Amino acid sequence: MRDGDRVSRELALDASGLSRSFGDTVALESVDLTLETGGVFGLLGPNGAGKTTTVRILTGVLQPDSAEHLRVLGHELPGDVEAVRQRVGVQTDTALYERLSATDNLTFYGALYGMSKADAERSAASLLDRFGLAGRAAEKVGAYSKGMKQKVLIARALIADPDLVFFDEPTAGLDPEAAHELMAYVRDLSRERGTTFFITSHRLEEIESVCTRVGVLAGGRIAAQGAPHEVASAIIPEVRIRVAPAPGARLDMEALEALPDVVRALPDDGGAVVQANSRDAIPGLVRAIAAMPHDLVAVAEEPPTLEEAYLRLMGNGAASLKGADGS
């Protein structure tokens, strides 16, 4: 399936102006998405934001009501849908065949991708081993736990070594260790094999740790898109500097707030978070703070996290600033 030269030149996803409604409900409105081959895209958004609809449109299962263009792995949709499906793997909130074993579930999907029985069995065995299920591969999946079923669903999406993988809430039901391992595996496949991933998730720290690019869906529109730190900075433009005093030392909050370019200074976790009015002010501020008569152990910029940015975008600004105001 993989074609190194072709893949390296392709934009894995290139969609513009995607719109889709269900009756009176607008699921997507003029959505633009781009992702380079080998990248990991994280699509964030609350329930009902249109994430699964986006996946269905990008895999050709649903048609957009309108689109300026829609190219997946270099193929136009809906025209080249069969070529796209041959190269993508999809894990969504679907179910497994509970009366069949994990191996049978995977090899059946391998057959749907046109794999030979031997190749499908080899790939299934390798994936089940990778996800720690080799010892129970012959058991009916009806007897599996939710987390184990989720692993089989993920393995199913990877059975034919796809160029582009869609994961819809892949870590739902996984314990933290398994979720961490999955994200590491995604990172490895992306870096070593050039596999492109499109992931939707509510677990923002996971998305931030693995994604090269994120998009935030809100009300059917892409509210922000870019590298995780770019998106976070765009949504939270304030510059924050964390000042950590030495044990026993006390910070003079009034003096901090009186420094030039400081908007406000708030106590936080025994130290302070100083909010400045621009990024250009950071060097001067750090020098000024360091020159104050406090014993300090650290003065560093505290970039906004994706989680803070997401929560602010979704209207929970107070929650995102909880750490900063010390409340």
Next chain:
Amino acid sequence: MRTSVIRAIAMKDLRESAANSQVLAPMLIVPLIFVVVYPLGLLIGLRYMPADEVRSLFEMVPADVFPTIAGLTDIGKAAYIATSYLFSAFFLIIPAMMATILAANSFAGEKERHTLEGMLYTPATDSELVIGKILGAVVPAVAFSWVCFVIYAVLVNVFGTPLVGRAYFPTPNWWVLMLLVVPTVSVFVTACVVWVSARVATYQAANSIAGLVVLPVLLLVLGQVTGVMIAGPGVFAALGVVLGVLDLLLLRWIVRTFDRERVVAAFI
């Protein structure tokens, strides 16, 4: 169309159905009654039935329809007509019922269990999906009907031959029925159920609506059992040819109108 994909879909459906007791139970119980209990009950019971009741079994049938039974005893005539003609209608119910259960389980059942959507993301084409699903119901329905036929033939030969006085089974209408009508009825019923299943959300709904498809088959059975319409080889052959043509048209139409988006809409 890739035959390997079609085979994989059909085999998967078959394995799933074989492991599902809710699907298996009615498929085993009803044929057991039609193929073993009724015929055996009649062939054994004929020996002990009052003569007028025995006569009533074949008097409703026009005598000229069965010239070959002219010299038989009343019990022989009743055994011959019942096993050769009246019971043949049951062999339309068996494949129709099996095909309905299997097709509804494989298509609407998969929608209900949320296993179908995953297949829609794969490179399996609409034709491969539909044909695979139909074969997954038709092949076991036909194969099981043939197994039932073999069992029935053995029982009739063992218990019916002494009553008739000679080996007479299977009569020509049975060969036409089993080789032509059973496969075409199975395809027809399955195709209808798949069409219905793609448009409803649950197995229950598919089964209920699909029941209407079996109605003409039941009317045929009724006509046969009551002697209103005695289907000989000619009638069965005509029925098989008509159904065969309908099957081809229906399959083409279903493949053409199969819409993944409509199926996915059930999950939204």
